[in-house]
Each structure stands twice: as structure tokens, then as C-alpha cells.
Amino acid sequence: MDYTIYKIKQEIRTAVMKALAQDIDEKNIEITTPPEKEMGDFAVPCFYFSKLTRLSPNMIAKELKSKIRPSGFIKSVNNVGPYLNFVVNAKNFGQKVLKEVGKKGEKYGSSKPDKEKIMIEYSGPNTHKEFHIGHVRNVALGASLVNLYRFGGKYVIPVNYIGDIGSHVAKCLWCLEKFHKDEELPENKGKYLGAIYSEAVNKIEGNEEFKKEAEEVQRKLESGDKHFSALWKKTRKWSIDELGEIYKTLGVKFDHVFYESEVEKPGKKLVEELRDKGLAVKSEGATIINLEKYNLKNLLLLKSDGSSLYSTKDLALAKLKFEKYKIDKSFMVVDNRQSFYFQQVFKTLEIMGFDKPMTHISYEFLTLKEGVMSSRAGNVIPFEDFLEQVIDLAKEETKKRHEDWEEKKIYEVCKKIAISAIKFNMLKVGNNVIIVFDAQEAISFDGYTGPYLQYTISRINSILRKEEAKDNIDFGKLDNLLEKELMIKMSEFPEVIKSSISDNQLSALTKYLFDLARLFSNYYQNVPILASEAEIKKARLLLISSVRQVLVNGLDLLGIESLEEM
RNA sequence: GUCCGCGUAGCUCAGUGGAUAGAGCAGUAGCCUUCUAAGCUAUUGGUCGCAAGUUCGAUUCUUGCCGCGGACACCA
Numbered sequence: 001m002d003y004t005i006y007k008i009k010q011e012i013r014t015a016v017m018k019a020l021a022q023d024i025d026e027k028n029i030e031i032t033t034p035p036e037k038e039m040g041d042f043a044v045p046c047f048y049f050s051k052l053t054r055l056s057p058n059m060i061a062k063e064l065k066s067k068i069r070p071s072g073f074i075k076s077v078n079n080v081g082p083y084l085n086f087v088v089n090a091k092n093f094g095q096k097v098l099k100e101v102g103k104k105g106e107k108y109g110s111s112k113p114d115k116e117k118i119m120i121e122y123s124g125p126n127t128h129k130e131f132h133i134g135h136v137r138n139v140a141l142g143a144s145l146v147n148l149y150r151f152g153g154k155y156v157i158p159v160n161y162i163g164d165i166g167s168h169v170a171k172c173l174w175c176l177e178k179f180h181k182d183e184e185l186p187e188n189k190g191k192y193l194g195a196i197y198s199e200a201v202n203k204i205e206g207n208e209e210f211k212k213e214a215e216e217v218q219r220k221l222e223s224g225d226k227h228f229s230a231l232w233k234k235t236r237k238w239s240i241d242e243l244g245e246i247y248k249t250l251g252v253k254f255d256h257v258f259y260e261s262e263v264e265k266p267g268k269k270l271v272e273e274l275r276d277k278g279l280a281v282k283s284e285g286a287t288i289i290n291l292e293k294y295n296l297k298n299l300l301l302l303k304s305d306g307s308s309l310y311s312t313k314d315l316a317l318a319k320l321k322f323e324k325y326k327i328d329k330s331f332m333v334v335d336n337r338q339s340f341y342f343q344q345v346f347k348t349l350e351i352m353g354f355d356k357p358m359t360h361i362s363y364e365f366l367t368l369k370e371g372v373m374s375s376r377a378g379n380v381i382p383f384e385d386f387l388e389q390v391i392d393l394a395k396e397e398t399k400k401r402h403e404d405w406e407e408k409k410i411y412e413v414c415k416k417i418a419i420s421a422i423k424f425n426m427l428k429v430g431n432n433v434i435i436v437f438d439a440q441e442a443i444s445f446d447g448y449t450g451p452y453l454q455y456t457i458s459r460i461n462s463i464l465r466k467e468e469a470k471d472n473i474d475f476g477k478l479d480n481l482l483e484k485e486l487m488i489k490m491s492e493f494p495e496v497i498k499s500s501i502s503d504n505q506l507s508a509l510t511k512y513l514f515d516l517a518r519l520f521s522n523y524y525q526n527v528p529i530l531a532s533e534a535e536i537k538k539a540r541l542l543l544i545s546s547v548r549q550v551l552v553n554g555l556d557l558l559g560i561e562s563l564e565e566m
Numbered sequence: 567g568u569c570c571g572c573g574u575a576g577c578u579c580a581g582u583g584g585a586u587a588g589a590g591c592a593g594u595a596g597c598c599u600u601c602u603a604a605g606c607u608a609u610u611g612g613u614c615g616c617a618a619g620u621u622c623g624a625u626u627c628u629u630g631c632c633g634c635g636g637a638c639a640c641c642a
Contacts, residue, residue, distance in 0.1 A: 035585060045584065047622085057584095057622095081585065126642075163642065260642095286640055295569085296638095303640045310642050339570065340637050364571075365636085397604060417604090428590095429579060432571060434635065441578065445604050447590040448579090455604050463601050511580065514589080518606095525597090525606045566604080 004096040005491040008042070008073045012086055015074065016044055019067035022052060037481070040078060040085030041488055047082060057082030094487040095475040101490060101546040102471055109493045109553055111153040119157045119321055120146050122333035123252075126163035127239035128172035130194030131246055132380045133422075133437060134366040134373055140423045141363055141431070142333040143252040143559045144506050151557060152501045157325060160254040161317065162243070164236050165261045168197060170218035173231055175200035178213070190242020191384065193235055198375040205376060222307065246383060250419065251559055256325075260313050263320060267312035270319070270352070271301045279351055289348050299344040314345050315352070322356050329357045336362045336432070361504050363431035369438070381437070390418035390443050397445070398566065413566055417451050420560045424450030427506040427558055448514050450560060453551060456517040458566045460548040463529055469545035470538060477539035482523045486543060489516050490550050497557075506558060513554040520547050 013029045034043045046057040046064070053060065061079035068077045068084075073096075075089040101108045122142020125135055146158040175196050186192050204210045220228045247253070271287055274280035280289045285304030291297060301311055321330050334342070342360035349355070367373065373380050394414035402410070425442045429435060445451035478487070496512045529540045552562045 032582090032584090039585085043585085047584065050622090083585065124642095166642070168642080284639080288639070297568095298639065300639045305640085307640090309640070336571070337636060338642085341642095362571095367635090394604090401602075401604090433579075434572075436578085438578080441591080444591075447604095449590085449604090451604060452590095455602080459602055459605085461602095466601070507580075511589085518589090521605060522607090524601075528601070530601050566602085 003491070003494040004093065004100055005495055007096075008088065008093065008491075011072050011074065012042060012044065015068045016064060016084070019064045020049065024049070024052065034080075034083070034085055037485065039080060039083075041088045041484075042086045044084040044086070045082060046084060050082075088484075088488065090479065090484040090487065091475050093491070094478050094484065097487050097491045098475070098542060098546050099471075101549050102542070105549060106553060106556070108549060109497045110151045111494075111497075113153045113155070115155070116153075116329065117155045117157070117325075117327045118149060118329040118331060119159055119325060119327045120149065120331045120333065121159050121161055121258075121321075122146075123247075123254075124161045124163065124334065125243060126166075126168055127236050127243075128169045128193050129197050129239075129375070130191065130380050130382050131243065131384075132373055133383050133386050133442075136250070136383055136422060137363065137366050137426045137435065138333055138335065139247075139250055139252060140426045140559060141361075141506070143250070144427060144557060145331070145333065145361065145504060147557045147559060148497070148501050148506070151497060157255045157327065158253065159256045159258060159321075161258045162240070162260065164239075164259045165221070165264065167214075167218055169232065169236075170221055171200040171204060171214045172197040173221070173228060173235065174210075174214040174217040175203065176235070177217075177231070179203075188242060188384075189235075189238035190240075190245075191382065193238055194382065198378065198380065201375040202378065249387070249415075250423075251561060258317060258320070263313040263316040264308050266320070267308055267314070267316035268302070270315045271312055274301070274348075274352065289351070291344055291347055294347050296340075296344050296347055299341075299348055301348075311341070311345060311348075315349060318345070318349055318356070318358060319354060322354075329359070331359050331361050333361045333363070335365045337365065338362070361431075363505075364434040366426075366435040366437050369436055373437075381439075386439070387415075387418055387422070389439075390421060391415055393443055394418050394421075394445070394451075401566075413563060416561055416563055417445070417454060417566060420450030420454055420555070421445060422450075423558060423560055424453070424510060428510040430507045431505045448510075450555075450558075451566075453513055453517050453555060453560075454563045454566055456520055457548055457551050457555075457562050458564070459524060460520070460544050460551075461564055464541065464545060464548070466530060467537075467541060469541040471542060473539040473542050474535055475539065477536045478543055480527065482519070482527060483540075483543060486516070486519055486523060486547060489519055490546060493550050493554070509554055509557060513551060513558075516547065516554075517551060520544070 009031050012031060013026050016029050017026060028048050030045055030048070032043045032045065034040050046060045049060045050057040058081055061082055061084045064084050065077050065079040070076055073088050073093045074086055076087045078085045120142060123135070123139050125131055146156050149156045172193055180196060200214070204214055217228060221232060271280060274289065275287060280287050280301055286300055287302035288298045288300050291299055299311055300309060303309060318330065321327060339360060339362050346358055368379060370379065371377065391411070391414045394417040395410060398410050398414055422442060426435065428448065496509055500506055500509045529537060529544065532540060555562050
């Protein structure tokens with residue numbers, strides 16, 4: 001799709017090419033933004049050209065300036081030192097951009113669909129454990145990447161991979177049986193299980209007898225003991241139901257859910273095959289694959305008692321994904337601590353002859369000031385509790401503003417405000433930044449936050465409720481500097497999408513949306529819209545309606561539902 | 567020990583091989599009879615961890631060092 005931003009850059013490149021005395025690769029013409037808006041809207045540094053000619057970059061800039069005539073989107077050209085600065089023709093450019101936003105609507109910024117089919121695995125929670133705020137970072141990132149790739153034209157299959165078996169399950173069930181049998185069940189049974197798991201971890205810590213008992217439960221589970229299998233089935237559902245509620249709250253959907261329990265057997269079979277082929281070997285009773293020649297050490301594939309590991313199952317899962325879903329690429333959103341492990345798994349699959357494009361999208365984990373969140377440390381912050389806390393905070397302000405709103409409406413709005421705060425907070429930093437979770441900061445609604453963007457949209461809505469935007473306007477009326485800035489900013493949206501996709505993170509997008517919103521807030525403060533003269537008002541209404549569209553599209557990609565009013 | 571990531575304003579973080587390094591929060595001073603003040607404006611605040619190298623130019627690239635975090639065989 002040929003967005004205006006690409007067209008104007010092409011126009012600048014072409015003009016520079018023509019003015020340049022010699023042939024160069026167009027790609028070497030770099031286009032940047034000047035540090036001060038008074039200098040111009042786009043800039044071409046001339047250092048590269050001076051390497052080819054013997055002239056100084058300043059001389060070249062001067063010469064190019066004299067050769068380039070304004071036309072099309074280019075209103076004027078100036079040389080400042082080694083830079084060639086371009087001022088855009090706001091009327092032509094703005095008209096193109098606003099029409100584009102209006103025509104494309106919610107698709108503004110997207111790319112034409114291509115044939116590529118990709119699977120994105122994210123979330124990957126365990127049953128029988130608490131879903132805490134750390135898990136939210138993964139969901140926020142994964143869900144946004146799904147949106148982003150779809151927007152970028154890919155056919156995306158979002159999937160989840162739930163850990164429904166393993167020692168954590170055994171510990172939880174052991175504790176449930178031993179200390180909570182015949183207890184009355186609370187409404188949120190999944191959360192109840194999570195609390196029991198934490199209790200189990202604490203009880204088992206340093207207690208050999210309990211440890212043995214829990215291990216016994218695990219053996220029973222693995223050998224298909226009737227009682228425990230039934231208990232597993234029942235409790236597993238509690239967790240899965242609760243996860244379903246959480247995903248609903250977070251507004252995410254998976255096309256398919258894989259469970260560890262379904263890939264365990266196929267995984268063991270794959271490891272057997274590897275052993276038959278002599279690729280995997282026994283070592284100290286366990287089964288390993290030697291990856292030393294790839295500088296990846298050894299990967300353990302089966303425990304010495306023959307039971308499976310994460311790796312056992314991941315091999316089968318990888319094959320299942322490609323074979324059943326006919327995907328072209330597979331992405332897994334998993335935290336950074338597993339980077340080395342994934343390298344090992346990918347190499348192992350390659351050795352197995354299963355060389356497919358798989359990417360581990362890694363991000364740093366979330367921790368607390370006092371250290372990593374863990375059941376053992378007893379400092380887990382459950383997502384649902386935290387969310388209620390943020391909602392309560394939002395309520396204080398909302399009630400003040402809307403005394404006439406019913407309790408239910410207040411709750412619905414505040415829930416959206418809270419979720420936008422939480423998600424935005426996690427996406428605004430780069431993937432490789434460790435988030436030291438600070439409730440105070442995560443709860444903040446001021447400045448660079450999700451609620452600020454919601455607020456901006458609400459203000460635009462408030463105006464547009466009073467008078468709708470129409471699209472037959474005189475673009476010449478949008479002649480002030482802030483208006484031009486807003487239009488240029490909006491034109492950049494497709495570029496931001498592209499770069500976000502290319503580095504698999506959302507921080508550039510959050511930054512962009514904040515910048516756009518701030519630009520609008522400034523405009524809102526200083527330029528009257530409804531009170532302006534009829535023709536000007538019409539133009540301004542269209543402008544702000546376009547700003548809203550871009551903000552809404554951006555938030556949508558972040559998995560944040562825009563509010564009508566707040 | 568080996569490998570990976572990080573080290574930028576008091577705090578939390580953006581940023582780029584090039585024009586005077588930017589935001590938010592916190593601080594200070596202003597702005598609500600006017601479209602939602604969850605806002606806007608102005609302002610204080612920096613040896614971009616340290617050192618060397620590549621370059622016309624390095625906060626950005628390379629190497630070394632220091633500091634922090636993580637991974638590295640029976641957890642997931």
C-alpha cells in the first residue's frame with residue numbers, strides 16, 4: 001500500500017537524484033527529521049554524497065538547494081550546513097493524508113494481505129498456579145504482536161500452550177488432598193487452586209516427608225491412578241475456566257490451545273527415534289543430545305526415570321504446529337530466561353531434519369523491587385487482585401466527574417481504564433528491559449500512560465458528539481503550524497507499524513501514540529474548534545476526527561479498547 | 567567459568583553513525599465564567615558506566631574493564 005508518507009519521501013529522493021550530477025543508489029539517500037520544526041519537515045544529510053564527489057557536504061547541500069525547484073508536496077528547500085531541509089506543502093500533503101485516513105478508516109496503517117501463514121504462541125500459563133501480573137506482560141506483548149502481524153497483512157493463528165501436567169500439578173493436588181479435603185469451595189476455584197499451590201510450595205520447602213508425598217502423587221498421576229486422574233481432570237478444568245475469564249477480561253482470543261498433556265507421549269516417541277538413530281544418547285541415566293559442536297552444550301531430553309521434560313514436549317509441539325496447521329513460520333513469545341534453551345531446541349529439531357522457520361520472541365521478565373515473584377517467596381501479585389485495585393482507583397476520579405452515571409457503567413468504564421493502564425505500562429518499554437514492577441507507577445493515569453490516550457480520545461469524542469465531521473472541506477483552512485504538525489505526524493503511522501513489526505515490540509508505537517496525543521492536547525488547549533468560523537470549523541472537525549482514528553487504530557493494536565467517554 | 571541482556575536527568579525509560587541527547591514522574595512558577603484541568607505552558611536537572619580503537623564525525627559500531635541481572639543436566 002502506497003501511503004502518502006512513502007510518496008513524499010520518494011518525491012524527495014527523486015528530486016535529489018535529479019539534482020545530483022552522478023548516479024547513486026537511491027537507497028543511500030537518507031531522509032530524517034530536522035531537530036527544530038522551524039528548519040523544515042524533512043531533511044537529507046549530504047555526508048554520503050561528499051564521499052563520492054570531493055566537495056564538502058555543505059557545498060553539496062548548497063548546490064542541491066539551488067537545483068531543486070518546489071513542486072508537488074515540496075513547498076521549499078533550504079540548506080543548513082550539510083543538511084538539505086524540505087518544507088512540505090501543508091495543503092497538498094494534509095489533504096492527501098486526511099483523505100487517506102478517512103478512506104481507510106480502521107484499516108489506516110495496515111498493509112495488503114499476503115499469503116504468509118504464521119503461528120504466534122503466547123501466554124503459556126500453568127494450570128494449578130496463580131496467574132500473576134508477570135503473566136500479563138507476556139499476554140500484552142503476544143496479543144499485540146498478533147494484532148500487529150495481522151495488520152501487516154499476515155494470516156496469523158494465535159495459540160496458547162497450557163502446562164497442565166508436571167510437578168506443580170502434583171504439589172497442588174497433594175496439598176488439596178491433605179489439607180483441604182471436603183472444604184467448601186469458593187466461587188473462583190482457579191484462584192483457590194493457585195493459592196493452594198503456593199501453600200504447597202511453602203509446606204514442601206525443607207520438609208522431606210511432604211516432598212516424598214508430593215512425588216508419590218506425581219507418580220500416581222503419571223501411572224493413571226484413578227482417584228488422582230479424576231481429581232486432575234476436575235481441578236484442571238477449574239484452572240482452565242479461570243484462565244478463560246482472564247483472557248476475556250484482557251480481550252484476547254486464541255484460535256487453538258495446546259496442552260502439555262497431549263504432546264507428552266508424541267514427544268517421548270520422538271526422543272526414542274532420536275535414540276534409535278544414535279542422535280540422542282544416555283548419560284547418567286538420562287537421555288541427552290550433544291550439541292557441543294554448535295556451542296550449545298547438552299540438551300536433556302528425558303529424565304533418568306524416563307519421564308518427560310519441557311524439551312520432550314516442545315519437540316512434538318513444533319512438529320504438530322507445522323504439520324497440522326500448515327504454517328510457514330512459528331513464533332513463540334516466551335521470556336528471556338529461555339533463550340538458550342530455545343536455541344538448543346531449534347538445533348535439535350534441525351538435527352532431526354525438521355528445519356523450519358521458528359523464532360523465539362524474547363522479552364525480559366517482570367520482577368518486584370524485593371526480587372522475583374515466586375510462590376516460594378510468597379510475594380505473588382495475582383492479576384485479578386491488582387486489576388480490582390486499579391479499577392478502584394479509577395473509580396474515585398470517574399465518580400467525581402460523572403455523578404449521574406450508574407454504578408455498572410462506572411465499573412465498565414473503569415475496568416477499561418485500568419486495563420489500558422496496565423497493558424500500556426507493560427508495552428511502553430522495550431522487550432529487553434526488565435520491568436521492576438512498581439504498583440504506584442503502573443497505577444498512574446498521568447503523563448505517558450494508557451489513560452492519557454483514552455482521555456485524549458474522550459475529549460475528541462466530546463467535541464464530535466456536539467458536531468460531526470464532514471469530509472468536503474477546504475484544506476487551505478488548515479493553515480496553522482500545529483495543524484501541519486498533526487498531519488505530518490498522522491502520516492507517519494504506517495512507518496511506525498512497519499518498524500514495530502520488524503523488531504517485534506510495541507514501544508515505538510506507544511511512543512508514537514503518546515506524541516500524537518500530546519500534539520493534539522496542545523492544539524486543543526490553544527485552538528478553538530467549535531467556536532471557530534464555519535469553514536474553519538469544518539476543516540478542524542475533520543482533522544480531529546482523523547486524529548481520533550489514528551489513536552484508536554493504534555490502541556487497538558495494543559489490545560486496548562478505546563473509550564467513548566471517561 | 568562460558569554465553570546473553572542491561573548501564574542515558576533524583577526516579578522510570580525513549581533515542582540515533584551526524585545539526586544544541588529527549589519524554590514521563592518528582593520539584594518550581596503559571597493557566598479552569600470558554601470544546602472533559604486524568605489536561606496545557608514555562609522552568610530546574612546530563613562527563614549518555616570507564617578506557618582504548620574504527621571514522622571527517624561515536625552516546626550509537628569494535629575490543630577490554632567495572633557494575634547489575636539472567637541462562638548454562640534431570641524445574642518449567
